[in-house]
Amino acid sequence: MNFSSKLLENAVNEVSRLPGIGKRTALRLVLHLLKQPKENTKYLTEALNSLRNEVKSCKKCHNISDTLLCDICSNTNRNEEIVCVVEDIRDVMAIENTGQFRGLYHVLGGKISPIDGIGPQNLQIESLVEKVKKKEVKELIFALSSTMEGDTTNFYIFKQIEKYEVTTSTIARGISVGDELEYADEITLGRSIVNRIPFEQSIKG
Template structure:
């Protein structure tokens, strides 16, 4: 792509460094900003730089927060004996949206993935184990992606906590609500038969 302006080329290049944004999309976005009032661009720039410079992570659950302790961790009505382990803050938002979980969270910041060079020391596993050793946690709910990396991470944490008296569980895997059996893959279907639940339980939610 040949640009008529270095400034434009530079802006498009920086924009195209974002994931899923190619050169063409970047050009479209940058030209859109050019047509908008100047304030929109400076608001976007300030918001991004401001976030990056001032962002804080909750010292207990490692979720993004504006305060030392996030709103969830500092809420006295949440049950601190049950902690849900998630990969990143998007998962916290997703689970919060269901209104089905009243405990606290722990954000790992990723999954163990040797292929991508992510080891246990790159995640917040140690703070989680330390927190567990304090004895307040009774149950740990693993809510990681149902992939090889997710399962590895679950197992690694599980092993670290073996000596402690903590119940561990994992969110149910099975047929998604509204899905047709016909189109479900065999592994999911197989597991959903092995892990079948009493019918009365399915009437609750």
């Protein structure tokens, strides 16, 4: 692109570094900011800088937090002995929205993915094994997405902790509530039949 302004070119280049944002979209976003009052750009950049420089990682669950111990980990009403293993904060938010889980989380920060250069040492796995070793945890719930990377990560962690006294489970895979059977994929439908649950149990939820 042939910009008439170095300032504009520089801003477009920086914005287009963001994932899923091409040059054209970046230009559209930057021109939008130019049409808005200067305060809007100030608020946006201040919010990004504050976040990047001040945000912390909870020392217990490694979730994004404003404090050293996050709100969930510091809540004494929650059951410390049940820990749900997730990939990132988006999974924590999704599970919290259900209102069905009263335990704590452990945020790995990703999944094992050799193709992206992410090995076990890049994730918060050691501190999870440490929790299990110290008998702080009675049950681990694996809630990673069921992709090859997710399954690999689950299995890697399982191998590290199987010698210790801890119950492990994974979230149930099955047909979504409200979905038609005929459109479900075969693997999901197959699992939902193998892992069927007593009818009485299903009507309680």
